[in-house]
Structure formats: structure tokens, C-alpha cells
Amino acid sequence: MTTTPTPPRIGASEPAASLFDHLRAAGHRLMPTHALSRLTYHVARARAPWFKDRLNRFFAERYALDLTQSELDDPCAYSSLNALFTRALRPGARPLPDDPTAIISPCDGTISAIGTLSAGRMIQAKGIDYAASELLGALYDECFADGHFATIYLSPHDYHRFHAPIGGRLRCTQQIPGRLLTVAPPAVRSIRGLFLRNERLVTRWQTALGPVALVAVGAVNVGSITTVWSEEGTPLPRGQLRHYGENGPAFERGAEIGRFNLGSTIIVLFPAGSITWTDGLNSGDRIRMGEWLGTHPGGTA
Structure with a gap:
């Protein structure tokens, strides 16, 4: 597959919210999502065959899972x-x-937004933007102020492991x-x-492009996020930083770096001028891990 350079764009994103979107979001904000997620955490790990087999078959049918590329193609063959x-x-x-200059999608999902930051702000949906510095917290770097970003939503149908979009070292x-x-x-669209x-x-990673940030966003029913460098669950107490420096784990492009224990969103940010998006990518497009997200114009990614 080849890519064609495209002019810079502020962003392509979800359309403006409808009245129905606002009503659904208002109802969801009232739900005890942490309590529901704790319940889901335990249900999703039940191993009794009489229960988990029925649950797995229901889930596979309800969300039309494609298991043809999975290690096991029978939903009941999974332990939970x-x-x-x-x-x-x-x-x-x-x-x-x-x-070697190809930058790949870190996950399977649907592109929610893609484009260029404007004065450090990213598009969430039509009429809604937000600050990259607030998203990244203490790991924000000014190199992202006019950089590039892609937001990918993982639905229950999708493969839920995420991978390195380029080679790099965790900092x-x-x-x-x-x-x-x-x-x-x-x-x-509405919150x-x-x-x-x-x-x-x-x-945050050090790469051939400079610093790259990858954000795994939790959501309702996400009991935990597992990374390959930590035990199951969040790797640090909430809010705390961990610095790896030059000794952080290194990953080749495409290497698995983590997984959602029930699904969510990945946001990846690149420095200004470091990526040319694959021609034609837009909000609402489906993309799979390993497919071209863009090209690094200056060398090996």
C-alpha cells in the first residue's frame, strides 16, 4: 500500500450531537459507572463452564465477533x-x-477523530475541542502543541489489544x-x-519521530487496563508518575503493549511535521491494527 501526501487539516471528527445523543448522555452521567464496572469485572472473570460458556456464546453472537484471526475460534474455548x-x-x-517508514494503527476500531492540533487543542466532535495538556497531564510536551493526533474507538466487536504504532522506548x-x-x-458527540x-x-515514548504519546482511555465496564510491563490492573497508584528514562522497555513496531479488559478508546499524538496521514482516512472509517495510519517522512519509523 502507498500513501499520498495530503494537506494539513485541523481535523475530521464526529458530527454535532443530536437531541437523542444529549438525552442518552444525560442518562448515562447519572449511572453509578464505577459500581457497574466492578460488577462487570467479576462477572467477566467467572470460570464455571455452565455460566461462562453461555455468556461467551451470547457475547460472540450479540456482537458478531470475528474469531477467524484469533488464536482460538470457538468462544467456549476461552476460560472466561x-x-x-x-x-x-x-x-x-x-x-x-x-x-519501514509506515506508521501503523495501534488497535482495531473506528476512527473517531484525526487531524492536526491547533494551538494545543484537539477536536473531539463538531463544536467540541479540548486541550492536549489536560489529556496528557504531567506528560504533556510542547512538541504536541501543533502536532497530529488520531482517536480510535474500540467497540465490543473489536480486538482489544493495542500495539506500538512505531518502534520506540517507553519513557x-x-x-x-x-x-x-x-x-x-x-x-x-455530546459530552x-x-x-x-x-x-x-x-x-510517552521516545521514537525516531521524537516524543510520541499514547493514551488508553477507560470507560464503563473497563475493569482494568493491562500493560505488558505490569501486572493486571493499572500499573501505578492513581495520579502518580513513573519515569523509566533510558532504561524503559523498548518495543518494535507492531509489538503488543497492552489490552483493555472490556473496551474503550486509544488516542495517539505525534509531534508537528512527523506524520503524513494515509490518504482518505476520515472520521467513521474502520481500521485494524497493523494497517497504515500514516508515513514518517524523514526516516525509519
Whole structure:
């Protein structure tokens, strides 16, 4: 696959919210989402075959899971609903681009927003923007002020592991506490500052492009976010920073870096001038982990 340079754009995003979107979001804000997520956490890890087999079959049928690229193609072969949800891909299922300058999608999902930051602000939906400095907390860097970003929503149908979009070394992480509001498209269109309100794991990487940030945003029913460098659950007490410096773990492009234990959103930010988006990508487009997100114009990614 080849890419065609496209002119800079402020952003493509979800359309403006409808009245129905606002009504749904208002109802969701009243729900005890943390309590519901704790309940889901335990239900999703139930291992009794009589229960989990029925649950897994129902989930696979309800959300039309495509297990043809998964390690196991029978939903009942997974030990729990969470194991089905966080299923691995079979080896070779997602060959990466041969071009070393290709930057890949870190996950499967639907592009919610993509474009260029304007004075440090990112588009959430039509008429709604937010500050990258608030999203990234203590890990914000001025190189992102006029940089580039992509927001990818993972629905229950999707593969829920996330991977390195380019090769790099983990420099620091911060787990930022917050709510667990839904990040489904109606909420994105209607809840101002949604991604700033929710719990999130912010990671910053040193790459050939310079600093790159990847944010895993929690949502309702996300009991925890697992990373490959930590035990299950959030890797740090809430709000605290961890600096790895030059000794942080290094990952090649496409390497798994974490997974959602029930689904959410990935936001990735690049420095100004470091990426040319793949021609034609727009809000609402489906994309899979390993597919071209863009190209690094200056060298190997």
C-alpha cells in the first residue's frame, strides 16, 4: 500500500450531537459507572463452564465477533468472558507493511477523530475541542502543541489489544483518575471534555519521530487496563508518575503493549511535521491494527 501526501487539516471528527445523543448522555452521567464496572469485572472473570460458556456464546453472537484471526475460534474455548474479550491474534494474522517508514494503527476500531492540533487543542466532535495538556497531564510536551493526533474507538466487536504504532522506548507513564463514562459515539458527540473526565493511562515514548504519546482511555465496564510491563490492573497508584528514562522497555513496531479488559478508546499524538496521514482516512472509517495510519517522512519509523 502507498500513501499520498495530503494537506494539513485541523481535523475530521464526529458530527454535532443530536437531541437523542444529549438525552442518552444525560442518562448515562447519572449511572453509578464505577459500581457497574466492578460488577462487570467479576462477572467477566467467572470460570464455571455452565455460566461462562453461555455468556461467551451470547457475547460472540450479540456482537458478531470475528474469531477467524484469533488464536482460538470457538468462544467456549476461552476460560472466561474477559479471556474472550482480550483474545490474542494467531501468529501471522496481521502482517505489517514492508515500508519501514509506515506508521501503523495501534488497535482495531473506528476512527473517531484525526487531524492536526491547533494551538494545543484537539477536536473531539463538531463544536467540541479540548486541550492536549489536560489529556496528557504531567506528560504533556510542547512538541504536541501543533502536532497530529488520531482517536480510535474500540467497540465490543473489536480486538482489544493495542500495539506500538512505531518502534520506540517507553519513557514515562501516568495513570490519571476519573470517571468511567461510555465513550461510544453518541457520548463523544455530546459530552464536552469526555476524554478528560475519564480514567486514562498516559504513556510517552521516545521514537525516531521524537516524543510520541499514547493514551488508553477507560470507560464503563473497563475493569482494568493491562500493560505488558505490569501486572493486571493499572500499573501505578492513581495520579502518580513513573519515569523509566533510558532504561524503559523498548518495543518494535507492531509489538503488543497492552489490552483493555472490556473496551474503550486509544488516542495517539505525534509531534508537528512527523506524520503524513494515509490518504482518505476520515472520521467513521474502520481500521485494524497493523494497517497504515500514516508515513514518517524523514526516516525509519
